[in-house]
Each structure stands twice: as structure tokens, then as C-alpha cells.
Amino acid sequence: MPAIEIRTFTERVPREFAAAWAIARKDMRTYYIRPNIIVMGILFPLFMFLAFAIGKSAPPGTLIPGLIAITILFSASSIEPVSIPIERRVKTFDRLISAPISMHSLVLGESMSGFLYSIGIAMFPLFIGIIVFQTPVVSAVTLVLGLALGAFCFATMGTLLASYPTENVGDVMSVLNLIRLPLIFISGVFIPIETMPPIGQAIALFSPLTYANDLIRYAYSGSTHFGLLQDVVILFVFILIFQFVAHGLYKKFNE
């Protein structure tokens, strides 16, 4: 039976989502247990956290929101910078960019795999906080919102950076770390924004981690620096910017 032409918008949208979900599942089956993803997505944030937490007088439980924030940053943004250069090298990426799907679906599908990976990994610090340190969650809804928006934002950021047309994972990872590592220090994860110098506070406004961290911190402490609505709206804006810039760059670089 020959292929049926899908012409209308209402016909296309569910099929585009289905294709994006297929890409995400393919990534889950193929890349989740790659050694470099495990190192960058799980071990790296853990050691970063320990480096800051050890020797601090604060009870370990109070550091859980920060650990969750950097965990979702590192795990969500680690999948695509590994998978896409590999796929370029083995030419499977050509399969994706020549399929009858929108480039938005490709970006969305790739980001979804990072998002789901990150949500799974974030359960470790979350349950360690609850079970080991008895850290109470004040607002479960805000926690879910912070995790979901933060993870999706960082996953889309990873997909955006992976648009750089290279077949070498290291090329993307080096640029990614150049961005991720400073984000930890300017986003109020370990040093509260209130205590940062004015220039630091100004720079923090441009980091998506600032708003994800603020949401997660609210979920544990009930206090927020920017306000929940502002955190949510700005994270949405970051997601849209990353999505559209990624869409444009993938189109440009594949020509």
C-alpha cells in the first residue's frame, strides 16, 4: 500500500508528536547507558556537590535542592551532545533529517530523551533527601514544576549545542562544559543570590538554572527570590528560545 499524503495541520500534529516520541525512545534504548553519559550525567554532578558540601556547617539535608538543580542541569544536557555527534559519524543522523518530519519534531524528540533521563536521575537526590536526611518537601507541585521545566530547558539547551556540525563528541562537550560549569556558580545553587555582589546578581538573571533552582528551592523552603510565576514564565521563554534557535541552526548546518 503506497504512502498516504498527510496534508492538513490537524493530521500532521499528532503524527509529528508520534515521530518525536519515536526519536526519544530510540535515544533511550541506544544512549542511556553509554559510559560518557553516565559519567557526565550522574557522577559529575554528584562529585561537584560533594566538593561543595563537604566541610560546610549547614545540615546536609539543606543542600538537597542544590543537588537536584545541578543534577538536572548535567543529566538533561548530556544526552544529545553525545548522541548527535555519534549519529553524524555513523550517518544515522541523515535518517532523521531526511524523514518527513518537521525540524521542530526532531529537536523536540531529541530533547525529550534528555528530559526523561534527567527526571529519572533526579529521583536519586530526591529520595536520598527524603529517606536519608528526612528533608521535607513543602510544595510537591512546585517541585514537579521545577523539575519538569528545568529538565526540559536544559535538555533543549543540550540539543541546541549539539547542532554544532561535528562528529566528535568532545567538541560539543567542551563547549557545553564551558557554559554549564559557570552556571553553577552564578545561579544561586551554592551561593544564595541575595548574598552575591550586584554584578553577580545581574549575570544570574541570564541563567536558566537560576529560575529552575529558585522553583526547586521554593518546593523545599517555601521562599522564592523571583516569585513562582516569573520563574515559570522565564523558563518557558528560555525553552522557546532554545527550541527555535536549535531549529534554525540544525537547518542551517545541514545545508
Added chain:
Amino acid sequence: MYAIETGNLTKQFGSLVALNNITFTVNSGETFGFLGPNDAGKTTTIRILTGITRPTTGFARIFGHDVQKETILARQSIGIVPETSNVYDDLTAWQNMIFTAELYHVGRSERVKRTNSLLQTFGLYERRDDKVHGFSKGMKRRLTLAMGLVNSPRLLFLDEPTSGLDVQSNLIIRDIVTDLVKDGVTVFLTTHNIEEANVMCDRVAIINKGRIAAIDTPERLKKTIRSVQSIEVAFDRTGPDLLAELQTLPLVNDAKKAGDKIRLYTEDPSEVIERVMEYARTRKLKVISMTTLGPSLEDVFIRLTGLKARSGVNYASD
């Protein structure tokens, strides 16, 4: 409606002109060969036709859909089998097929049916639950072709489908392509194997340095280089003197030793046969065998690409 229609396609990468004003059409149901040396522009043409790369100028349509403006509609009708067997090694054969079907929006029940049927056709059904990294090169190639067919395409792009394959895989792939053509599928074949193009294609285009050097049926292309026709003759004795003397016969362009035979290149085989017989009578030689040989498609390819490379003359035709 044409399966493929291009008009004045040009693609520049900086100062490099990869494609220079290419115009051709491929009829629905036709098997069209696209031949050319490395870096001639074959891959760039396929990337434009499949909507991956935008042309600098010109247009390309797939079944009437402009590949730039209606990219997704154009892609829905096509299957792509690239030169590299780009399968996911960490997925099973079944998962590779289903994933491709999902990308091409094949419905749930249809994708299972197609996957079962294609894996059986390509002799991979017994290995459907095995991860692909254990497959041989031929098996990966067959799986790549099966993945290219999972959406029942009306137009199939085949890039070097049998390159470097074992005889079994080669035969399976050729048989399947023959069956597809019988079912009305249009095939756009790029290959270095000129004999493969000669046997499989209704028409071929020869591309060189970003320009179409010629487009025609293989037989008509062969007729365009009449000087490559030859006569192969064997006498009851051999010797260097024979070769030298035959080379001087009227209408003989060139003479070469071919084992115990001598091959005489000419534009007029029938006249040269008479001259050879006369020569044999004069020299009291007995003709053991005599065969006339037409030019091969390879001769055409070499002649067209070689001439073009030397003179820069454009032999484009459509």
C-alpha cells in the same frame, strides 16, 4: 506527472560550484541511473532531491511537490537507501524497522505487517530480535534497503546499493529492485557499477564536475560513440607483425592485443570485416573466430567524462 523534475539546479559551497545548472526529469515508474566519478555532484543532487540541502538556485520537485516549499509532502513519497548502511547497531532489526516506520508515519498495524513482510523478503526474519551490531555487512545492507521500503515509497533513492557486497546479498537486492520496478516504483540509482546501471536502468545520466554530460538510454548512449565499436579476430597463428599490419588497415582507429586475439577499433565494423578477410587471404592466414563488439556503457562513461575533463565542453542533453 514526473517522479522527479529539476530545473537549473545549482549549488555553490563558497567559491566551489558543486552543481552547475542541472536540468533533468525522471518519469514515474522509470529506473534512472545517475553515474559519475567521485565528487561529480551525485551526493549533492540526492541531498537536494531529498530536501536535506537547499539549492543555491533552481528547483526540484518530487511528484509535483517542490522539495523546498513542500519538503514534508515531497518526502512522504520517497524511500532512501544511502551508500552507508546507516542502521542503529544497538537496536534490533525489528526495532530499526519500526523506528523508521514511525518516522514515516506508517500506521501501527501497517508498520507491523510491513516489517514482518520485509524482514522475510530480505532473509532477516529469523534474526529480527538480534541487535544489529552482530550482523554482517550484507545483512546490514539488506536491512537498510528494507528500512527504505517500510513506508511503501513511490520513489526509491538507491545510493550504491550493491557496493562491496557478497554475491548472495547482491542477487537478493537486484531481484527485489526488479520486483519493485514491476510494481511501478520509480528508482533513482546512483552507482559506480556501470554494468549494474546498464542492466537495471531505463535511462542513465552521466554527471561530471557538477554538469550533466549526457542523459539517454544505455543503448542510445553507446551508439553515440561509434568509434569504440570493435572487431575481435583470432587467426591460426599470432605474432607482433600481425598487430602492426592490422593497425594500418583503412578505417581501423586502433588495434590492441587481447590474449590470442586482436581487437580492432573502428567506426565501420562491416567494412573492416571485409578488409580483415582480404588481409587473411593475402597473408594465407586462417580466421579461427571473428566477433563484433559494441561499446560498453563504461566506454561511454570514460569517453564522456574524459572528454569533458580535457576540453570543458558541455555535452548536456535531455
